[in-house]
Amino acid sequence: MKTVGVAILGLGVVGSGTYKILRDHREFYRRTQNIDLSVESVLEINRQRALDLGIEESKISDNIAEVISNPNVDIVVEVIGGVEPAKSFVLAALHSGKSVVTSNKELFCKYWHELEAAAKRTNAGLYFEASCVGGVPIIRTLLDGMQANVVTNLTGIINGTTNYILTRMAREGAEYASVLKDAQALGYAEKNPTADVEGYDAAYKLSILASLAFHTKVPLDKVYREGITDISSEDIKYGDELGYALKLLAIGKNDGNNSIEVRVHPAFIRKSHPLAAVNDSFNAVFLRGDSVGDIMLYGRGAGDLPTGSAIVSDVIYAATHSDVKYATFKNTQTAEKGVRFVTDFKSRYYIRFTARDKAGVLAKVAGIFAKYNISIIDLIQKGEDIENIPIILITHETSELSLRRAVEKIRELDDVFEVNSVIRVEG
Ligand code: HSE
Secondary structure (H helix, E strand, O other), rough: EEEEEEEOOOHHHHHHHHHHHHHHHHHHHHHHHOEEEEEEEEOOOOHHHHHOOOOOHHHHHHOOOHHHHHHOOOOEEEEEOOOOOOHHHHHHHHHHEHHHHHHOOOHHHHHHHHHHHHHHHHHEEEEEEHHHHOOHHHHHHEEEEEEEEEEEEEEEOOHHHHHEEEEEEEEHHOOOOOOOOOOHHHHOOOOHHHHHHOOHHHHHHHHHHHHHHHHHOHHHHHEEOOOOOOOHHHHHHHHHOHHHOEEEEEEEOOOOOOOEEEEEEEEHHHHHHHHOOOOOOOOEEEEOOOOOEEEEEEEOOEEEEEEEHHHHHHHHHHHOOOOOOOOOOOOOOOOOOOOOEEEOOOOEEEEEEOOOOOOOOOHHHHHHHHHHHOEEEEEOOOOOOOOOOOEEEEEEOHHHHHHHHHHHHHHHOOOEEEEEEEEEEEE
């Protein structure tokens, strides 16, 4: 039986989960995979944390050179997160010919090309299932399960923190700020929640997933991004009445003709769509392939054991495959020549504005929409306060640019006090 040595860089939540899985399933992998996976080294400054997990003193190090040069280490697992020092550590491992397994979406989406070039030079493996959607095996699905298809659509709920916040806002009618505070106290949201609530985390993941799905590099700066900080529970409630759930969606579309659209923003989605039922901190990715049709993967996008599951699956893959598979596209810093990224995308829109309740106001609003060739599907007027009437309307599909121009004109109307919200409607 082959013995394969593993090093884990960082024993935070994911590193600890990875260690526990490798420790507790060691016998299972011997039996089912015919390999003996042995954790030979851990890089961790907090020695007590490592000792508490039952790791032998001699295997704990705070020196990266010592870990990487250990002849018993074949595979290096990087679970530190962020760009530096993770990038230098991963490059050092690859330069010395060791395969790397990482959960680091920020590092991967920004420097994938550089890491892959380093891996190719030494024929080392480079695996990143855990970088996107935690325990949900979306990378392997795109690489291996969907390769027969031209993937035209990838829509995901790929950030658990925001899904947890939006789910609670919908259930409790509570406002964003109070749910965020509670989510932080319960450990669902980070002390500094920016990466999650402003959509950066989802944008990192979408850049990686869309690159794989569409077989071309989708650089991070091509991903349109908006977070959930301006969402009000009032809009979630009105959307619910109209048959929609509000989610932070990551959307990738490919028209098959070198035209790609990638965006992360809050959006209403019909309650009958399977993504509308993905609640709390769960994640899901919906894919459309030209042969298979629609499929959806659902599960835990974060957490010690779910993300550890993705890492250990990669470790097993690295330990059992000598033929390394890299990206299926020319992995450079920018997209391939000829690829066009759509900026003026098309969507339906939910708009809420507050107006005076008097004859002719709606006619003026309708006139502006007509001028920009925007057709209205649904319109409801709420309440009886004639000075302060919320009006909600949903448009047919229109271009983002036309919609923004029309909204500017509506804002200028004397009898419109405020355009409170503009939210895209998908699906
Ligand atoms: N912070 C992420 C989330 C998990 O809330 O989904 C790690 O990618």
